[in-house]
Amino acid sequence: MMYGKSSDECIKGMVMGEHFVGVDIGGTWIRIALTTSNGSIENKIVVRTPREGDRYTIANLIVEAIRTNFKEHLEKIKAIGIGTAGPMDLSRGVVINAPNIPIRTFELAQPIQEALKKPVIMANDCIAGVWGEKIFGLGRDYENVVYITISTGIGGGMIVNGNLLLGKMGNAHEIGHIVVDVSGRMRCGCGGYGHWEAYASGANIPRFASLLLEEWSLTEEEKDSEVYKAYREGNLSSELIYSAAKRGDRLALRIVDEVNRYNIAGFENVINLYDPEIIVVGGSVALKNKELVIDRVREGVKRSQGVVTELPRIEPTAFGDDVVLIGAIALAVKPPQTLIKMLKYLQYL
Ligand SMILES: [Zn+2]
Known part of the structure; x- marks a missing residue:
């Protein structure tokens, strides 16, 4: 699938081999996608959101899923975008007391960023959604x-x-x-x-x-x-x-x-x-x-x-169930300036 970027940019993405990862964390499912810079999804995995665990369980699961499923592309991954149910403290990359996620408070951006040595750009799911529409969608x-x-x-x-x-x-x-x-x-x-x-x-x-x-x-x-x-x-x-x-x-x-x-x-x-x-x-x-x-x-x-x-x-x-996932991809491909300023933990960008 392509999301409305010009074929030039598409070809550039392929020639340069740049890849991005998008993650959508919801109350029931976590969706993780590997894409090129035009937002076209090459590989998507869906796992159940853990019902129990500690404050690192969700981050560890995402790191393992990326390492296992996107093994051949790991070096080419330029950035990881995450859209998650909230609320959160974005400056620290932490989700705090989320009513719809079973493990309500958890570390998210920093452990993933440190484990994979890639910048992690996270936002709340609706903020990711609007950014996905602006970069790849009807907006x-x-x-x-x-x-x-x-x-x-x-x-x-x-x-x-x-x-x-x-x-x-x-x-x-x-x-x-x-x-x-x-x-x-x-x-x-x-x-x-x-x-x-x-x-x-x-x-x-x-x-x-x-x-x-x-x-x-x-x-x-x-x-x-x-x-x-x-x-x-x-x-x-x-x-x-x-x-x-x-x-x-x-x-x-x-x-x-x-x-x-x-x-x-x-x-x-x-x-x-x-x-x-x-x-x-x-x-x-x-x-x-x-x-x-x-x-x-x-x-x-x-x-x-x-x-x-x-x-x-x-x-x-037009993105159906994938709207937050595509928003997360958009955060990774084109991180919004206002957001970058806010993410105090951000490295490797
Ligand atoms: Zn209310």
């Missing part, structure tokens, strides 16, 4: 790019006037936790009330739907819905709601409309804050339900937006 032709993921949680990465935004420790843009409901009906996993993620993320849609089903008076047709049956049996899931909605189930569609009110509010906040030219959307909830999520949000934003700013394009990522 290529823009200076103002936002990446939003709607998955188990909701997060974002921003590039404003060509600058990647990071914040003091590299955890900026926790957009899943902006308040979209001042009445605070739903409590978020972070402990706050009325946060976007509490209404519209994959993990929380069933809870919000249950609240709606308690409140609403239902028609006989709606009571026959498999969504209502699953609710009564305690088996409600996001997948079930969206698949029923795709088949035209009225109750499911009513829930989806309600969830989208909060998605639209979230997108409007992001548009007004960052004034992007394009918002690229990823995450399993959005990508598996493009019409019911992305198309509806695009229409909703159009209807309710004032005259504050010109509306951006809103598009699904």
